[in-house]
Amino acid sequence: MAVHDSPITFSPINKHFSIFPERIPLIDQNSCASIWDLLVDGSRHWKLRDSGFGFYTYGTPSYMDAVESLTYYIYESAQVNCFLRPIFNILCPELVRLLSRQCGVSEQYILPLPFASFPGFHIFAPTFSPDHNMKSSFHHDLQHELILPLIHNVLRFEASNQIELLSFTLPIKLPGSGAGLCFCEESVGVHRLAYAVGEIVLHGGQNSHKIDDGYRCNAGDVRATLQGHAIKTVSGKLFYYW
Numbered sequence: 127m128a129v130h131d132s133p134i135t136f137s138p139i140n141k142h143f144s145i146f147p148e149r150i151p152l153i154d155q156n157s158c159a160s161i162w163d164l165l166v167d168g169s170r171h172w173k174l175r176d177s178g179f180g181f182y183t184y185g186t187p188s189y190m191d192a193v194e195s196l197t198y199y200i201y202e203s204a205q206v207n208c209f210l211r212p213i214f215n216i217l218c219p220e221l222v223r224l225l226s227r228q229c230g231v232s233e234q235y236i237l238p239l240p241f242a243s244f245p246g247f248h249i250f251a252p253t254f255s256p257d258h259n260m261k262s263s264f265h266h267d268l269q270h271e272l273i274l275p276l277i278h279n280v281l282r283f284e285a286s287n288q289i290e291l292l293s294f295t296l297p298i299k300l301p302g303s304g305a306g307l308c309f310c311e312e313s314v315g316v317h318r319l320a321y322a323v324g325e326i327v328l329h330g331g332q333n334s335h336k337i338d339d340g341y342r343c344n345a346g347d348v349r350a351t352l353q354g355h356a357i358k359t360v361s362g363k364l365f366y367y368w
């Protein structure tokens with residue numbers, strides 16, 4: 127793999143993507159149910175991240191697995207992508223169509239970021255009622271900074287190092303009490319955006335946001351969401367990853 131060692135400077139911009147998260151219907155409930163069946167089928171490959179909340183990941187999130195070692199992230203991604211591929215194949219045509227429309231990118235230029243994880247899943251499946259609500263914290267999505275060599279690998283064909291950033295969440299299964307996203311709007315305050323099964327939420331990731339921890343997750347509840355990010359290059363290519 128050609129990985130460039132020279133330091134590079136990105137200037138993330140957010141021209142095309144709304145500061146405000148948007149919720150857009152993507153797939154129907156039957157497709158979500160089929161995807162959930164495939165997730166359960168692959169549950170031996172879920173990675174337990176927090177036993178208290180029954181929090182698993184399926185896939186290789188860069189914000190967790192690339193923190194200490196990019197090599198580890200690349201290795202894990204290669205392993206787990208094999209299992210994610212059948213699930214992602216169900217989603218891919220609709221996702222590509224939507225990203226093409228929303229981001230102004232020709233469908234043929236929407237591609238997986240080489241050596242990275244496909245978008246993967248957050249799964250909350252507590253086996254007992256947690257004695258306190260999950261506490262999430264406001265953040266900006268900065269995981270692209272953890273995989274700069276992979277991004278530089280595709281930018282070496284570009285005239286510019288500028289990129290635009292995109293984050294997305296697609297709820298596949300939700301607890302009875304619901305789930306959602308909180309995000310801040312300067313001088314207005316915090317907004318709450320409720321999730322709906324099959325409706326994708328797109329945002330630039332650069333406004334302060336967090337999992338809405340105002341919903342209680344009880345024993346037997348399941349909250350499964352597809353999570354992904356993408357960069358758009360100046361020449362109009364979009365590379366997705368997790």
Ligand SMILES: [Fe+2]
Pocket residue numbers: 265266267293331335
């Ligand atoms: Fe985030």
